[in-house]
Amino acid sequence: MAIELDLDSVEALALRRLCEAGASLSQAAPVARSIRAAERDGVRSHGLMYLPVYVEHLACGKVDGNAVPVLDRPRAGAVTVDAAHGFAHPAIDLGLPVLLQAAHDCGIAAMTLRRSYNCGVLGHHAERIAEAGLIGLCFTHAPASIAPVGGRLPVIGTNPFALAVPDGAGGARFVLDQSASVVAKSEVILRSRRGEAIPEGWALDAEGRPTRDAAAALKGSMLPAGGAKGFGTGLLVEVLASALAGAIPSREASPFSGSVGGPPATGQCFLAIDPAAFAEGFVDRIAALANAIELQDGARLPGARRLAARARIDSSGVRLDRDLADRLGLHVQSD
Amino acid sequence: MAIELDLDSVEALALRRLCEAGASLSQAAPVARSIRAAERDGVRSHGLMYLPVYVEHLACGKVDGNAVPVLDRPRAGAVTVDAAHGFAHPAIDLGLPVLLQAAHDCGIAAMTLRRSYNCGVLGHHAERIAEAGLIGLCFTHAPASIAPVGGRLPVIGTNPFALAVPDGAGGARFVLDQSASVVAKSEVILRSRRGEAIPEGWALDAEGRPTRDAAAALKGSMLPAGGAKGFGTGLLVEVLASALAGAIPSREASPFSGSVGGPPATGQCFLAIDPAAFAEGFVDRIAALANAIELQDGARLPGARRLAARARIDSSGVRLDRDLADRLGLHVQSD
Numbered sequence: 001m002a003i004e005l006d007l008d009s010v011e012a013l014a015l016r017r018l019c020e021a022g023a024s025l026s027q028a029a030p031v032a033r034s035i036r037a038a039e040r041d042g043v044r045s046h047g048l049m050y051l052p053v054y055v056e057h058l059a060c061g062k063v064d065g066n067a068v069p070v071l072d073r074p075r076a077g078a079v080t081v082d083a084a085h086g087f088a089h090p091a092i093d094l095g096l097p098v099l100l101q102a103a104h105d106c107g108i109a110a111m112t113l114r115r116s117y118n119c120g121v122l123g124h125h126a127e128r129i130a131e132a133g134l135i136g137l138c139f140t141h142a143p144a145s146i147a148p149v150g151g152r153l154p155v156i157g158t159n160p161f162a163l164a165v166p167d168g169a170g171g172a173r174f175v176l177d178q179s180a181s182v183v184a185k186s187e188v189i190l191r192s193r194r195g196e197a198i199p200e201g202w203a204l205d206a207e208g209r210p211t212r213d214a215a216a217a218l219k220g221s222m223l224p225a226g227g228a229k230g231f232g233t234g235l236l237v238e239v240l241a242s243a244l245a246g247a248i249p250s251r252e253a254s255p256f257s258g259s260v261g262g263p264p265a266t267g268q269c270f271l272a273i274d275p276a277a278f279a280e281g282f283v284d285r286i287a288a289l290a291n292a293i294e295l296q297d298g299a300r301l302p303g304a305r306r307l308a309a310r311a312r313i314d315s316s317g318v319r320l321d322r323d324l325a326d327r328l329g330l331h332v333q334s335d
Numbered sequence: 336m337a338i339e340l341d342l343d344s345v346e347a348l349a350l351r352r353l354c355e356a357g358a359s360l361s362q363a364a365p366v367a368r369s370i371r372a373a374e375r376d377g378v379r380s381h382g383l384m385y386l387p388v389y390v391e392h393l394a395c396g397k398v399d400g401n402a403v404p405v406l407d408r409p410r411a412g413a414v415t416v417d418a419a420h421g422f423a424h425p426a427i428d429l430g431l432p433v434l435l436q437a438a439h440d441c442g443i444a445a446m447t448l449r450r451s452y453n454c455g456v457l458g459h460h461a462e463r464i465a466e467a468g469l470i471g472l473c474f475t476h477a478p479a480s481i482a483p484v485g486g487r488l489p490v491i492g493t494n495p496f497a498l499a500v501p502d503g504a505g506g507a508r509f510v511l512d513q514s515a516s517v518v519a520k521s522e523v524i525l526r527s528r529r530g531e532a533i534p535e536g537w538a539l540d541a542e543g544r545p546t547r548d549a550a551a552a553l554k555g556s557m558l559p560a561g562g563a564k565g566f567g568t569g570l571l572v573e574v575l576a577s578a579l580a581g582a583i584p585s586r587e588a589s590p591f592s593g594s595v596g597g598p599p600a601t602g603q604c605f606l607a608i609d610p611a612a613f614a615e616g617f618v619d620r621i622a623a624l625a626n627a628i629e630l631q632d633g634a635r636l637p638g639a640r641r642l643a644a645r646a647r648i649d650s651s652g653v654r655l656d657r658d659l660a661d662r663l664g665l666h667v668q669s670d
Binding site: 074075076077078080105106107108109110112114135137147148149150151152153155161163165176178180182208224225226227228229230232233235236238239240242243244245246249251271273274275277278279280281282285286288289292293296297298299300302 | 409410411412413415440441442443444445447449470472482483484485486487488490496498500511513515517543559560561562563564565567568570571573574575577578579580581584586606608609610612613614615616617620621623624627628631632633634635637
């Protein structure tokens with residue numbers, strides 16, 4: 001039997017559980033909103049499925065539920081936020097309005113976050129920048145899982161970047177959100193739990209050899225998409241989200257899952273660019289570019305799948321299977 | 336029989352041929368320097384091999400040899416240059432000092448170029464930014480050759496990006512320079528001329544089907560590295576180097592080879608970021624990251640091959656085969 005929840009209930013449930021686990025309202029509320037947004041777009045891995053992990057991390061001290069992020073604007077186009085080992089979302093919420101103002105002032109601005117944490121669906125942060133009429137280009141890193149081509153020791157995480165492009169009407173014309181690896185590491189974890197093999201080309205074992213054994217892959221490394229070029233894109237993310245931000249290197253970050261290792265202390269870097277500062281007609285050029293993609297049979301714009309889910313789930317709400325409902329304590333909720 | 340030239344002679348030859356073809360000294364000199372730099376790093380495709388193309392493009396009007404680029408700084412962190420259908424290099428030289436100053440002022444700055452042209456080795460521009468102690472992140476687009484995954488009409492060019500990271504001592508710790516396609520289009524052109532087949536996975540024919548026929552590939556599209564993720568990275572480049580810059584879309588740009596179609600009118604976008612504005616210790620973190628890559632057996636830092644060539648060619652000079660020497664008119668040069 002499945003349980004159905006509308007999005008308001010998703011957010012309220014997440015908020016309650018986070019506060020019960022010791023998070024302050026200012027730490028919990030932005031995370032609860034992010035869980036709602038993930039469920040709304042059908043990104044279930046960062047929706048209610050992640051809530052038990054957040055709760056565990058509040059309990060074990062990977063996240064400080066009472067952290068107070070600290071903002072600085074050392075130069076006109078530079079914004080920094082110390083997330084103080086709290087959740088990433090409240091630190092981002094603190095800095096974002098300042099980033100947007102700085103981008104309007106200077107034409108371009110950058111915000112870096114340090115002593116931060118997994119920021120959930122990266123594309124959602126980029127999309128908020130696009131909703132302000134700016135190009136959003138966001139980078140976040142993660143505990144190391146990808147080795148350089150030819151090597152065997154992971155140096156960078158699956159290190160995604162996201163790009164959101166304003167549509168001139170308060171939204172994003174499209175949102176790109178992609179990691180550096182062939183597949184998400186969570187896919188390998190899932191296969192490992194089920195005792196299933198993984199396809200060739202996903203991962204290497206600890207000796208740097210191709211493997212189809214999911215457990216061996218988790219002790220080895222994830223393969224980058226497009227070989228050296230995927231590693232290169234992940235390296236760009238590492239430079240901006242970790243080294244520039246003054247965050248921990250991916251090589252030393254504690255895992256985003258489980259309870260050992262203390263705060264991950266990872267970082268983010270978000271760029272905001274005001275197209276009006278550079279040339280007129282940006283929105284028209286983007287509309288023509290997007291049309292040239294989505295009018296082709298068989299092709300689709302980046303983010304199209306999430307938008308389709310959004311249209312559906314906004315009205316239908318989400319269904320939770322019994323197992324997740326149990327883990328969320330919904331069997332004792334009668335309201 | 337081969338002809339040997341030291342790098343001074345390479346630059347002098349390039350300068351002479353460009354001026355003979357009608358370029359002003361201010362247009363020709365930066366291009367001649369770029370040819371020297373390409374030969375120095377063993378990037379022969381953008382060295383003297385490209386000189387006959389530059390000369391042809393001056394003759395046919397694809398490049399205006401007397402163009403005077405125009406600079407503007409509409410906001411504190413925004414620099415724009417109208418290359419005025421001249422070469423890209425003098426326009427970049429005009430804007431670069433202003434970009435560097437803007438990045439120091441604001442922490443980050445962006446320079447866009449429009450009505451521009453092929454800018455040669457993209458990594459060299461990023462490297463100059465790193466030599467000023469800043470992170471250089473450069474984007475340039477090209478006539479369309481890559482279709483969106485699932486489609487068959489090219490929408491973006493091979494659209495490379497380059498990243499150069501300062502080493503704290505006036506140089507770059509590493510330089511990444513990669514296109515969005517599996518291989519450079521020039522590789523397919525070469526095979527087509529020789530009547531050779533291309534490997535699977537390089538390109539599609541005009542119907543969007545995989546092909547090993549180089550001629551059919553040139554009428555079709557180049558495959559992006561890593562599938563949709565390579566296309567995504569190329570799309571990021573398109574947004575910044577074309578749409579933001581106010582340049583022509585890749586879909587409408589005239590070819591960088593041959594003499595038809597008038598000026599390509601393509602664009603570039605260069606970002607410069609001052610690490611000191613965001614956190615202390617950047618150079619140490621980059622050194623540790625670079626070491627974690629290059630100390631692994633079998634792995635190497637991005638740009639390592641070019642650096643090795645540089646060390647060698649700085650002293651040895653370059654060798655030209657008879658065919659290229661003839662095309663450069665070296666058989667009539669007795670000096």
